Amino acid sequence: MKVLVLILVLVLVLDWSEAGLSLNNVTSFVCDAQTLEQVSFCRTSHFSLRRRCGSRFSSEFIQQNKPVHLFVQKNSSESKNSSESVRGKMKEARLLHQTRNDSSDPRSSSSFYERYHSLDDIYLWINRTSQDNPASVTVLLLGSSFEKRPIYALKGFYDHNSEMKKILDSFDVFVLPNRMWRKNRSVSPGGRCVGVDLNRNFDANWCTQGASSSPCSEIYCGSFPESEPESQAVANFLRTHKDLVQIYISIHSYSQMLLFPFSCSREQVPNHSELLEMVEEAAHKIRRHYRNNYRYGAGAETIYLAPGGSDDWAYNLGIKYSFTFELQDTGRFGFLLPPSHIGKACNEALLAVKTIALKVLQKTQQDQD
Ligand SMILES: [Zn+2]
Numbered sequence: 001m002k003v004l005v006l007i008l009v010l011v012l013v014l015d016w017s018e019a020g021l022s023l024n025n026v027t028s029f030v031c032d033a034q035t036l037e038q039v040s041f042c043r044t045s046h047f048s049l050r051r052r053c054g055s056r057f058s059s060e061f062i063q064q065n066k067p068v069h070l071f072v073q074k075n076s077s078e079s080k081n082s083s084e085s086v087r088g089k090m091k092e093a094r095l096l097h098q099t100r101n102d103s104s105d106p107r108s109s110s111s112f113y114e115r116y117h118s119l120d121d122i123y124l125w126i127n128r129t130s131q132d133n134p135a136s137v138t139v140l141l142l143g144s145s146f147e148k149r150p151i152y153a154l155k156g157f158y159d160h161n162s163e164m165k166k167i168l169d170s171f172d173v174f175v176l177p178n179r180m181w182r183k184n185r186s187v188s189p190g191g192r193c194v195g196v197d198l199n200r201n202f203d204a205n206w207c208t209q210g211a212s213s214s215p216c217s218e219i220y221c222g223s224f225p226e227s228e229p230e231s232q233a234v235a236n237f238l239r240t241h242k243d244l245v246q247i248y249i250s251i252h253s254y255s256q257m258l259l260f261p262f263s264c265s266r267e268q269v270p271n272h273s274e275l276l277e278m279v280e281e282a283a284h285k286i287r288r289h290y291r292n293n294y295r296y297g298a299g300a301e302t303i304y305l306a307p308g309g310s311d312d313w314a315y316n317l318g319i320k321y322s323f324t325f326e327l328q329d330t331g332r333f334g335f336l337l338p339p340s341h342i343g344k345a346c347n348e349a350l351l352a353v354k355t356i357a358l359k360v361l362q363k364t365q366q367d368q369d
Pocket of ligand 1: 252254
């Protein structure tokens with residue numbers, strides 16, 4: 001029997017964490033130029049800082065994709081203002097770069113999967129991929145967003161690699177892509193703030209500690225459970241297919257964690273040790289293959305209390321293998337992960353998906369024996 005794996009890619013957010021350190025009478029900031037424009041911006045800023053504040057660092061060392069700490073003397077109001085304005089400009093430049101969508105022909109280059117794309121490009125890609133591969137990809141329409149944009153799920157099969165073939169022979173895999181926003185785009189009635197945190201909008205200890213009822217909060221739970229068309233579409237899909245859905249994975253960024261229920265309470269789920277064993281193995285494999293550390297465990301214990309998440313809701317619906325992955329990184333770039341890191345982040349997530357799917361397969365086969 002074929003069962004379903006649902007991988008939900010939820011939303012990313014705009015936020016910023018700035019790396020900075022200060023020594024005794026020296027202050028530093030990180031220049032991490034991703035583009036040539038940023039290199040030249042950093043060099044110019046550094047040049048004027050050096051002239052005015054006495055840094056010894058040569059501008060020649062500032063190069064693309066080579067983060068450098070620039071040091072300037074502290075305590076002079078000038079250095080403070082300058083480094084703050086550079087920091088601000090870098091933040092602005094990085095924000096622009098990382099949120100910019102590369103809107104050229106989505107199939108034009110082999111590095112398509114290492115760039116960010118607009119929703120229109122993603123739709124185009126979904127269309128072409130399904131048209132070019134009618135035997136291996138189908139598209140389902142699940143509903144539409146607040147802005148009436150379609151919510152698609154891709155169902156795929158392929159057999160390039162034996163583990164993948166084994167997984168896809170046994171599971172149907174559905175992927176719901178999404179991009180960039182932490183909250184959806186809905187406007188609360190009379191409110192000046194936009195958006196509900198969809199991962200607080202499901203009916204799992206809805207709007208208790210770890211969520212906010214204030215529409216301006218980043219963790220606003222919405223006016224009632226499933227108040228949003230996006231969470232409703234996902235919940236309806238899961239309700240309709242709940243007897244077939246074997247694994248549910250909600251993929252987020254960031255913090256490098258492999259989590260399972262509950263996030264909405266500190267209570268342990270009945271198959272806690274089974275789920276722990278799965279994420280532990282996945283984390284070990286990631287460390288071995290990609291030399292990257294992922295923390296793992298039950299959500300509430302590992303990250304924080306977060307009620308109203310789709311993973312907890314799916315678990316309570318009866319999907320006993322329910323997970324949330326928090327992808328790279330641990331805060332340096334945060335939600336603005338540079339395109340050059342996409343490949344590695346995807347490979348890590350894929351390794352975790354494969355590890356868990358194979359484990360579940362093993363268990364269900366044992367149960368049938
Ligand atoms: Zn998350």
